[in-house]
Amino acid sequence: MTERDQDSTRERLRGRRRFLAGLGAAGIGGLAGCTGLLGEDGSAGNGNGSGNETSASEAGFGEFRGSGPLAEDREELQGTRIADLPDLSGELTIYLGGGEGGLYRDLLARFQEIYPDFTVNPRESGTADAANTIISEGDATPADVFWSVDAGSLSAVANEGLTASLPSEVVDPVPEEFHPDDAWVGTAGRARAVPYNTNELSADDVPDTVMDFPETEGMASAMGWAPTYGAFQAFVTAMRLIEGEDATRQWLQDMVDAGVTEYNNEFLVSNAVADGELNAGFANHYYALRVQASRPDAPLDLAFTSGDAGALINVAGAAVLGASENTDLANNFLRHLLSAEAQEFFATRTYAYPMVEGIPPVGGLPSIDELNPPSIDLSELSDLQPTLELMREVGVL
Structure with a gap:
């Protein structure tokens, strides 16, 4: 990717970063899609059989779709x-x-x-x-x-x-x-993302690459992660494959030295960001949505890095x-x-x-085409053992 293309991608992502805040309390509150069951009427849900385009209001989608504002007005x-x-x-x-x-x-x-x-x-x-x-x-x-x-x-x-x-x-x-x-x-x-507290940070405060986080004011000293969580370990595996083992070891050590806080899972990380315990954290994108589902007024938004392990789509x-x-x-x-x-x-x-x-x-999530994930063969994420050994060596596990 050229420098001009990278600049264009960064500008596009900055414009998409505040998607949660843009929805507001009325736009995301009351979501039931996280825990709701399937359709209640037991109908088969077959549509018009065209296979190409159909209105969401037609029979079929209602038995599969979640409820709440995010599931509304999804037509064509x-x-x-x-x-x-x-x-x-x-x-x-x-x-x-x-x-x-x-x-x-x-x-x-x-x-x-x-x-x-x-x-x-x-x-x-x-x-x-x-x-x-x-x-x-x-x-x-x-x-x-x-x-x-x-x-x-x-x-x-x-x-x-x-x-x-x-x-x-x-x-x-x-x-x-x-x-x-x-x-x-x-x-x-699922996309890797950076949930951040909008009372403490703006989208422009979040670096475009996770490698810059340890040296960024207001980030590493108030960051959270969940190192025992599989999604985080896949993220570190991607970093090891992209940046190399030495750079990944140094990044982990720098984050530890900067005082990153450990949580058991990334839903807890996202909640801690919303509570103001953290300025930001590392988590899959959907955890911020789940927090906002029950806490629509939470000062929580998402940022996406570009072209690095922090932008991994698993x-x-x-x-x-x-x-x-x-x-x-x-x-x-x-x-x-x-x-x-x-x-x-x-x-x-x-x-x-x-x-x-x-x-x-x-x-309002950016589409996969609008994100800039790293060029990595997802099958390589199965090579987890060297990642675990590296994390243990640093003392993260």
């Missing part, structure tokens, strides 16, 4: 509709790594309501545990699908040669970087296991996860970035 959504896909019929064993507080289970339940002949046997655990179980089971695994909230765990399984190559009808709607080698496909995205995704005897059904299931209705579910209930064109993110 595009994408493949569930009605355009073959019916789901048969039985799948799905290893579910993570699950966004049960919301993924809700989506599975909705599919089973739509298709009475479709049965899911979910096995739930943490992302690393699920991946390690599949790797341990090898070709004897009973799993047909591995659906995980973390690209690193998907890549770990793929690197063992345990995933089937996905057909073009599954992966084509998704940007290439989110289906590396067609071994798995992204279903929902994904939840799904893979079909090579040992599965239900490959056709499993591939069809993945197509359902990428349907317009399911993508609207992820956007308005988990606040994730949709993976297909035609379904916009919520809350």
